[in-house]
Structure formats: structure tokens, C-alpha cells
Amino acid sequence: MKCPRTGVDLKPVNIGGITVDISEKCGGVFFDHDEIEKFDQKTKIRGGLLVQHLKQFTPPSLDLNKHINCPKCSGVVMDRSFYSSKNKIEVDKCPSCAGIWFDFGELEKLRNLIPVSAGSYKTGQQFEERLLNSPAYQEYKTALDDNADDTARREKADQLHLFLFNCIY
Known part of the structure; x- marks a missing residue:
């Protein structure tokens, strides 16, 4: 695979039993689907080791707004978007x-934003509480209650609740 920023070969590196592909030219790293979850939180040792390893590379001046191709999928342009709702890191x-491709320094920034495991559940509970107590949700719920005979609306509300539950937990 080639680095999507510089075109040099990516180097496979084994960190704690998981192989990721890094660019020694720009300090970027490519994670296959779901691998990032093993590196994202500050308490995950392998993530700290990878961040330290990547710090040794000095990235050249790059246009990070330029869309890049996936190093794994030939000719597929990657979407550039915020990693989380905190809108701090674009990946x-x-x-x-x-x-997912992380440019130089983005993995470290992510690790500083993600709550540690013990706080993740509490954060989810707080989000759910804010959502369920929001005026918009209360208005929606009232509208559903006013149409109690409308089975389709009730099913839609149940689907929404299940969707939100899965997003939070």
C-alpha cells in the first residue's frame, strides 16, 4: 500500500499484536475497519506506543484539505469529516x-479527546438524559401521545428510541 499523502510505501508495524500501516515520510497511519478502537483511549497502552513511534517522523508540508485516495481500495476517494461530535479532529x-487515515498528530489529539473507559458509560448516560429532557424530544413525545391510536407513529417512536439507545451504548 502507498501513503495517500506522499505516495511512498506504507510500512506495516505490529503494535501489541495488531498490525497497522504507517508512513515514515509523513507520520500518518492507516487503520483497517474497527482497529482504531484498540488505540483510541488514553488508557490503551498500544495507542501510546504508536503515538510515540509516530512522533519520530517529521511530516513535510502537506495540504490536509486535499482529498486523498484510500491506500487499501484502489481509486476510492476518502471522505474527510470530523471523527466525533466534538468537531476537533478531521480524519x-x-x-x-x-x-481510517490519521495524518501526523491526529491520533494523539484523538486520544486526548476520547474519555477513558470508566467515563464512557457515564458520558452516554448524560447524553441520553439531555436528549430525553430536551424540549424538541418532549414536543415529539407529546405529538406521539396525542396520536396514541396511530400504530405507525408508535412503531416509529420505538425505532427512534432503539436507534438512540444503540448510538449511546
Whole structure:
């Protein structure tokens, strides 16, 4: 695979039993689908080791706004979007394989934003509480209650609740 920023070969590196592909030219790293979850939180040792390893590379001047191709999927342009709702870090994600490219320093920034495991559940509970107590949700719920005989609306509300539950937990 080639680095999507510089075109040099990516180097496979084994960190704690998981192989990721790094660019020694720009300090970027490619994670296959779902691999990032093993590196994202500050408490995950392998993530700290990878961040330290990547710091040794000095990235050349790059246009990070330029769309790049997925290093794994030939010719597929990656989507550039915020990694989380905190809107602090933009990453490149492949719409085909769901792989994620982190440019130099982005993994470290992510690790500083993600709550540690013990706080993740509490954060989810707080989000759910804010959502369920929001005026918009209360208005929606009232509208559903006013149409209690409308089975389709009730099913839609149940689907919404299930969707939100899965997003939070």
C-alpha cells in the first residue's frame, strides 16, 4: 500500500499484536475497519506506543484539505469529516472498506479527546438524559401521545428510541 499523502510505501508495524500501516515520510497511519478502537483511549497502552513511534517522523508540508485516495481500495476517494461530535479532529475515512487515515498528530489529539473507559458509560448516560429532557424530544413525545391510536407513529417512536439507545451504548 502507498501513503495517500506522499505516495511512498506504507510500512506495516505490529503494535501489541495488531498490525497497522504507517508512513515514515509523513507520520500518518492507516487503520483497517474497527482497529482504531484498540488505540483510541488514553488508557490503551498500544495507542501510546504508536503515538510515540509516530512522533519520530517529521511530516513535510502537506495540504490536509486535499482529498486523498484510500491506500487499501484502489481509486476510492476518502471522505474527510470530523471523527466525533466534538468537531476537533478531521480524519479521512474510506466509504468502501471503512478504513481510517490519521495524518501526523491526529491520533494523539484523538486520544486526548476520547474519555477513558470508566467515563464512557457515564458520558452516554448524560447524553441520553439531555436528549430525553430536551424540549424538541418532549414536543415529539407529546405529538406521539396525542396520536396514541396511530400504530405507525408508535412503531416509529420505538425505532427512534432503539436507534438512540444503540448510538449511546
